């Protein structure tokens with residue numbers, strides 16, 4: 001049986017250190033452009049396109065890690081700029097690469113979302129996807145001036161939100177814009193209809209003032225992990241950023257989403273399941289381990305623990321670093337999942353957990369020669385029944401992606417697991433075609 005093609009994405013945020021803290025610190029003589037300069041992004045996008053990646057995923061939120069003085073000081077998701085604007089710029093500098101931008105169903109009104117995404121579909125010439133998030137960080141609520149609703153209510157609102165957005169996208173029928181010069185008719189009004197949506201949380205009269213883009217509608221991505229989140233993914237998502245966990249847990253989650261999609265009348269394999277990892281590849285295992293040690297040593301305790309404050313939901317930075325997570329689990333009110341998982345796995349101290357929390361470089365399996373890392377990727381994808389992997393940079397992103405595209409991607413291409421060139425024109429065709 002031929003093995004399934006593996007899709008490749010890059011995981012980024014429009015900030016200095018997308019996921020691995022202090023990844024902006026690097027030998028100064030090797031820094032060609034800073035993270036806020038456009039040539040930095042254009043170089044990354046060109047590199048990804050050379051590797052025939054499906055998309056650059058731009059995660060986002062409007063609360064950072066809580067924006068404490070420590071997070072501001074170290075640059076933990078602060079500053080954090082708007083990814084939709086960056087995607088528009090980069091689409092103009094590329095031909096094939098897709099862009100996944102993040103916007104929240106809790107903070108962006110559905111009409112604005114429908115309009116921005118459909119505009120982006122035009123501006124990117126059919127290479128845009130929306131990462132649908134319901135948001136989980138109370139600081140986003142403080143910034144937006146909209147209190148963050150409780151978890152399951154956020155998903156209830158999000159389902160209704162999707163109804164409005166689908167109706168808005170359909171309110172402007174394909175072909176309604178006729179551009180009939182002779183009859184002085186730009187749009188055929190009979191094909192552009194109000195929706196008059198009145199829901200429990202959302203309302204909009206419509207019609208949307210943007211004609212359908214090249215993809216008809218943007219590709220929909222999502223990353224739910226909870227009961228409500230998995231149902232949402234199975235109902236709406238075309239690409240799922242699958243949660244972390246052991247390979248068994250990941251296999252179960254993927255099977256569960258595919259089952260729920262099938263129960264909802266969808267082809268379970270029409271959803272692309274993608275994992276996020278931060279490989280470090282070098283010519284020898286030893287050389288890769290040297291880079292890993294540098295990356296892990298860079299932040300230090302204060303920067304690492306600062307990033308835990310908002311997910312913990314209380315000021316974890318004041319506790320002794322040697323405290324075991326099990327001793328404080330009761331107080332965790334933010335994102336409990338990773339804390340619960342860590343207590344179950346090995347009950348680390350706060351210091352150990354802070355070091356590896358959202359630090360991709362901490363995963364030894366993805367550190368080594370291109371051949372070692374390709375083995376791990378193949379095993380992960382085949383065992384879990386997933387479809388792809390997105391690479392998060394562990395150090396200066398232009399160089400990190402360069403090493404992935406020069407060393408790891410050719411190894412995966414030799415094995416026939418990733419494509420060597422783009423086949424479709426739009427993101428939808430390349431990813432789902």
Ligand SMILES: Cc1cc2nc3c(=O)[nH]c(=O)nc-3n(C[C@H](O)[C@H](O)[C@H](O)COP(=O)(O)O)c2cc1C
Pocket residue numbers: 058059060061102131132133134135136222223224225226227228229230241242243244276
């Ligand atoms: C790879 C990945 C990327 C994510 N990106 C974002 C993001 O950009 N913005 C955000 O608010 N949440 C993001 N999340 C969080 C998810 O949207 C979701 O809230 C989280 O996985 C918890 O699942 P739940 O909402 O079902 O509880 C991401 C999660 C994963 C696994």
